Amino acid sequence: AQTVTQSQPEMSVQEAETVTLSCTYDTSESDYYLFWYKQPPSRQMILVIRQEAYKQQNATENRFSVNFQKAAKSFSLKISDSQLGDAAMYFCAYHYGGSQGNLIFGKGTKLSVKP
């Protein structure tokens, strides 16, 4: 069975600094998607970044980038120039099965940003 593990329940970063959130996953599939979602206190899950497993190039979205290591089954999120608005729960998620798949989430990492 596929699993997603986030080993850091809480992380803290100083405003304008860089922080990296860790995620590992387990799967026997070769074609899948990986996501990072942000969940602020408003509760709505917001997609931060997406990575297709067949792509070797790491995804980047403005201040957010990933380090995707397929062989190691590792998918970390780097947030550069952290802002107060980045404070939230961050969930790593795995998606398999193409259009019929569902998301498997980790337990999340609570990120605090200090001014």
Add this chain to the structure above:
Amino acid sequence: DAGVTQSPTHLIKTRGQQVTLRCSPKSGHDTVSWYQQALGQGPQFIFQYYEEEERQRGNFPDRFSGHQFPNYSSELNVNALLLGDSALYLCASELYGEAFFGQGTRLTVV
């Protein structure tokens, strides 16, 4: 585009009662999935609807059932509520493997 909308936002029910939660997907999205998020946990997949049929299901008992209407909106029904059913229920509409979430319904069972 209104995005994914869920109703109600909060709900309090008594053990043994039944509840219905509603979800309207993002415009053009025909696939709706429901997730349960217990406090301090990541969301867990309940089931997915496509073309008005349940396409796949997670590890949830039959007390959890659903429906999808011709306009792709969906309902989640939970019968014989237990205290452990207290959680945030998230609806997601999907297109090409990318999920867009609503703000969820916070269900409290007392």
